[in-house]
Amino acid sequence: MKKIGIALCAVCLVTSFISTAAESNKVTIAKCEGVDAETIANSIKNDYQQKRIVRWPGHREKLGQADPIIWINSKEITGNNDRWKVPMTVRGKNTDIQYNVVVDCKAGTADYQS
Known part of the structure; x- marks a missing residue:
C-alpha cells in the first residue's frame, strides 16, 4: 500500500513539474x-518591453529586474508573412528566459512560449 502511495505522489510531482516547465502566454x-522578419523582430521586442514585462510580474521577479535586455536575431526567425516563429532571449540580473514566440499575423496574436 505504501508503494502505491509513493508511486502516486511521484506521478503527481512529475506531472506538476512538466506542466510548469513550459509556460505559454x-x-x-x-x-x-x-511584413518581413526584421519588422516582426522589432514588433515583438517592443511588445515585450512595453506591455508584457509590465503585466507579467512573475517574469520580472524571475529576471530580477523590470527593464531586461532583449535579443532577437532576425536571421533565426522562421515563417512567412502570415505565421512566424521568433526565438527571443530576455536577460535579467538573476537569469535569462528563452522564448519561442509564435506570431499569427492574420489573427493578431503572439504566443510567448518559455
Whole structure:
C-alpha cells in the first residue's frame, strides 16, 4: 500500500513539474500581414518591453529586474508573412528566459512560449 502511495505522489510531482516547465502566454497584438522578419523582430521586442514585462510580474521577479535586455536575431526567425516563429532571449540580473514566440499575423496574436 505504501508503494502505491509513493508511486502516486511521484506521478503527481512529475506531472506538476512538466506542466510548469513550459509556460505559454497568448496575447493580442496588432495584425502584421505582409511584413518581413526584421519588422516582426522589432514588433515583438517592443511588445515585450512595453506591455508584457509590465503585466507579467512573475517574469520580472524571475529576471530580477523590470527593464531586461532583449535579443532577437532576425536571421533565426522562421515563417512567412502570415505565421512566424521568433526565438527571443530576455536577460535579467538573476537569469535569462528563452522564448519561442509564435506570431499569427492574420489573427493578431503572439504566443510567448518559455
